[in-house]
Amino acid sequence: MKIAFPLSVILLATFGLMFAQETVPNEAEQVVLDWFERWNALDGSDEANEQVVALYRPDAMHQVGPNPRQIGPVVFDGAAAIRKMTADFARDHTDLTYRIQTVTANEQSTDLLHVAEGPWSGLGVAVEFVAVYTEKASGTRFMHPGAMFFQIQDGKIRRARTYLGHRELTPIVP
Secondary structure, three states: OOOOOOHOOOOHHHHHHHHHOOOOOHHHHHHHHHHHHHHEEEEEHHHHHHHHHOEEEEEEEEEEOOOEEEEEOOOOOOOHHHHHHHHHHHHHEEEEEEEEEEEEEOOOEEEEEEEEEEEEOOEEEEEEEEEEEEEEOOOEEEEEEEEEEEEOOOEEEEEEEEOOOOOEEEEEEO
């Protein structure tokens, strides 16, 4: 006996499987997603600060671009320096909304994380992001596009590099 399935059942099953598939982040991608979530939770408290620092190896390094008080890149080497970086940022800024830049093509959108194998026995993850935050001193809200490059080893950040376009800082006018 021959069993025939209607074409609609076959198409529904095929497309249902295609759309039901969710991409599960690998360990390195999850560390990066956690970094953005925890960075956005910085509120000046020691608890929030420690949640960010916990994502880094004790011997980690985080490099950022120059700031008004320094010419050239700024390197935070080790947990104590990274703790100071996060505490200083939370002291000077509020209402943090750092988000991975969504990419859209062919009527589909995703938060794109570029992943590659690194020579340190771990993965590198690069993301384009947009930072939105309020400067406490002036009360001005800013938007700032940037990119981050993470080196992940044993489930922790080994190195991170933040690039923010020097001339792309934009005040948000209500």
